[in-house]
Structure formats: structure tokens, C-alpha cells
């Protein structure tokens with residue numbers, strides 16, 4: 001691996017574990033003038049992520065290899081055998097006995113940090129869920145060997161020490177043919193927990209949505225540039241961009257539905273999804289994950305420990321902000337018992353820090369397209385804006401259909417290997433701990449209600 005700094009994110013970074021030293025600046029953030037959003041690959045990094053850590057961290061990579069060559073069955077599956085449990089117990093003991101490997105070398109390398117977070121977070125979820133839990137126990141102890149490096153790497157990346165969408169999607173791919181540009185077709189998944197092609201296809205669906213979304217980002221940028229002028233010509237141009245944006249969002253919906261082409265709902269529900277569970281997923285959110293010796297190494301026990309969710313996609317979040325739907329949708333509470341903040345607000349903490357900064361910057365944009373539509377009293381402009389809102393509503397309709405067949409219907413049916421701890425009732429939880437049916441419908445309905453009245457309707461009914 002070359003040590004040449006290829007990207008501004010490779011610039012020296014302060015050690016956040018020990019705080020920023022006096023006179024030292026977080027150059028990775030200051031240098032992030034483009035918010036790590038690439039004009040060709042959007043929120044996906046343009047350079048393929050590292051697919052393996054250097055030899056020094058082989059213990060972690062080989063522990064993951066052992067699972068990938070012979071995947072485990074999730075510990076609370078009714079289908080698990082004593083032999084399965086014994087095998088995972090041997091692996092878990094191997095993890096417990098590992099030394100705490102140094103992470104100092106990561107501090108200067110964003111690609112190393114990302115791969116390390118991915119590897120350690122997969123090990124964490126596999127460690128927790130390959131075990132048959134004692135129903136009376138209120139906590140799972142995370143061994144130092146994975147817990148301490150994960151806390152250190154997470155502090156440097158400013159991400160929670162848990163599997164995120166960035167790990168499973170943004171930093172979990174390689175080009176199929178490295179001589180060709182990265183594209184929706186020229187991309188494969190590197191790491192999974194279940195070893196199934198269904199899990200790969202599930203991640204690929206999101207990757208393809210991120211890559212198709214690059215055009216949406218470009219249309220947003222062009223629209224905001226025109227909004228700066230805000231005259232008749234600008235309004236005509238933005239109307240055209242909004243019509244195109246609606247078409248891109250329809251493509252995102254088609255890509256979302258294509259998840260069915262390679263990810264079987266029953267495999268997803270029974271074999272893939274159980275590995276994603278965070279602390280607050282499932283019916284027993286009181287089970288805590290305690291990082292062994294965290295305090296001794298200067299860390300507090302982490303609070304944000306939800307499982308990975310595409311609700312952490314900065315692309316969909318950006319669409320909400322650009323169309324000013326966020327004020328309504330991001331306030332939807334999930335009625336979760338464990339969190340006070342709305343789910344989508346909370347998910348920002350799970351996004352890469354430069355993307356968070358991008359969303360904050362976008363939200364602070366003084367020229368909001370919705371305001372311009374409202375003040376312009378222009379029929380065509382209003383229709384174009386509404387067509388983009390309608391497309392986003394249709395995306396969310398499609399998403400609810402997918403969630404219905406991949407989670408809700410699966411939970412209602414009773415396959416022999418249904419998880420012993422999964423809920424059958426209406427209060428099903430998402431991996432992010434949401435009570436998913438009311439939450440997803442709430443977000444969808446608020447998106448629909450963001451459409452503006454037609455100008456002619458307003459004229460005929462000025463009240």
C-alpha cells in the first residue's frame with residue numbers, strides 16, 4: 001500500500017482521543033472544502049476503499065476471514081445447533097484472548113481508519129450476536145481486544161463504535177474491473193456478516209442508489225446557483241432541474257425495488273438482518289453492550305449504539321433538506337422508549353463527519369428553493385417542485401412496500417428458524433430502534449403534505 005497522501009483526508013489529523021493539542025488544528029475538517037462529496041461518486045469515496053488492513057492488524061482481518069469462510073448462525077436463532085454454538089464459542093474465546101493492537105498508525109490515514117472501523121464493527125456485531133444470550137442478563141461485555149481499538153478509531157472518525165451505513169455501504173466495495181470507472185454495475189461488496197449473496201445484494205442496492213444520486217446532487221447544486229440570481233430565466237432553469245430531479249428520484253425508487261432481484265426477503269429477515277441489531281433493536285432494548293475497561297482507557301461507555309440503517313444515507317437526507325421537507329420529516333418521533341431525539345436527527349451522528357458538515361451547510365443555505373417557489377407565484381415552477389416532492393413520496397411508498405415484505409410479513413409468518421427473540425406484534429423495531437410502521441408512514445405522509453398548493457388554486461381560494 002502506498003503511503004503517498006492522495007486526498008485531503010490523508011492530511012495529518014489530531015489524536016481526538018487525547019483532545020486537540022494547543023495550537024493544533026483538525027486539518028482534515030478545515031481542508032474538507034468539498035465535504036468529501038465527489039462529483040463522480042457522490043457520498044461514496046471516489047478512490048476504492050481499502051479492502052484489507054496491513055499485516056500488523058492481521059489478527060483482526062483473519063478473525064473476520066474465519067467467519068466469512070464458514071459463517072455462523074445467529075445465536076438466538078431457533079435453528080441453531082449445539083455444534084454451531086460450540087464453534088462460535090471457540091471463535092469468541094479467540095477474540096477475548098487477542099492482544100489490544102496499537103492504532104497509532106491509523107491517526108494519519110483516513111482509509112486505514114475506515115477499514116479498521118469496518119473490520120472492528122463487523123467483529124463486534126458477530127461477537128455479540130453469535131452468542132446465545134442469557135435472557136436474564138442485562139448486559140453483554142465487549143472484550144478489550146476489539147472494544148478499545150474500536151473506541152479509539154471511532155473517536156478519530158467521530159463515528160459511534162458500532163456498525164454503520166458507512167461501514168456496510170460507503171466503505172465496503174471494490175470495483176469488479178479496476179480498469180473501468182466506478183459505476184452502478186462495476187462494483188462489488190467486500191465484507192458481510194452472513195456470507196450470503198443476499199447480504200451483498202442488499203448493500204449493493206444502497207450503493208447503486210448513492211451512485212445514481214450523484215446526478216441529484218449536481219441538480220441541487222445547479223438549482224442553488226440559479227436561485228442566487230432568482231430572476232425569470234433562473235426560475236425556468238430551476239423548474240427544468242426539478243423535473244429532472246423527479247426523474248432521478250423515480251430511478252432511485254426503481255433501484256430500491258430491484259433489491260428483490262438478489263435479496264430474498266426470508267433470507268434477509270432470518271439470516272442477514274439479525275446481525276445488524278444494535279443495542280436498541282429488537283424487543284429487549286435494555287440489554288446494554290459494555291465495553292470492557294473503557295474507563296481505564298479514558299472512554300465513557302458509548303450511548304449511540306443503534307444498528308446500521310439506510311436512514312443514515314446522506315443522499316436521502318440531502319434531498320429532504322433541499323426540498324425543505326426536512327422540517328417536517330426529520331421531526332417524526334419513532335416513539336422509541338430509549339431515545340428522546342427524533343430518529344433522523346439522531347442518524348446524523350452515524351454519518352461520516354464531512355457529510356454531516358455538508359448537510360449542515362446545505363440546511364444553512366439562505367436561498368431555499370421552496371421559499372422561491374412560494375414567492376414566485378409561478379404555476380410551472382410550483383408544478384416542478386411538487387413533482388419532485390411527489391417522486392420522494394413515491395420513493396417512500398416503495399420503501400414501505402419493501403419493509404412490509406422484508407420485515408413485517410416475515411415477522412408475521414412463522415418459519416421454523418424464526419428468531420426466538422423477535423417480536424411478532426405491531427410494535428416491530430427497526431435496526432435503528434424505531435417502531436417502524438408508524439415511523440415510516442409518518443415520514444411518508446409528511447413528505448406528501450409538503451406539496452404546495454397550485455397557484456391557480458390559491459388564486460381561486462385566496463383565504
Ligand code: HEM
Nearest residue numbers: 206209309310311313316403406430431432433434436443
Ligand atoms: C430490503 C431493503 C430495506 C429494508 C428492509 C429497509 C428497512 C428500513 C427500516 C426498518 C427503517 C426504519 C429505520 C430503522 O430503524 O432502521 C428504514 C429507514 C430508512 N431507510 Fe430503509 N430499508 C431498505 C432499503 C433501503 C434503501 C436501499 C434505502 C436507500 C438508500 C433506504 C432508505 C431509508 C431511509 C432514508 C430511511 C429513513 C426513513 C425515511 O427517510 O423514510 N432503505 N429502512
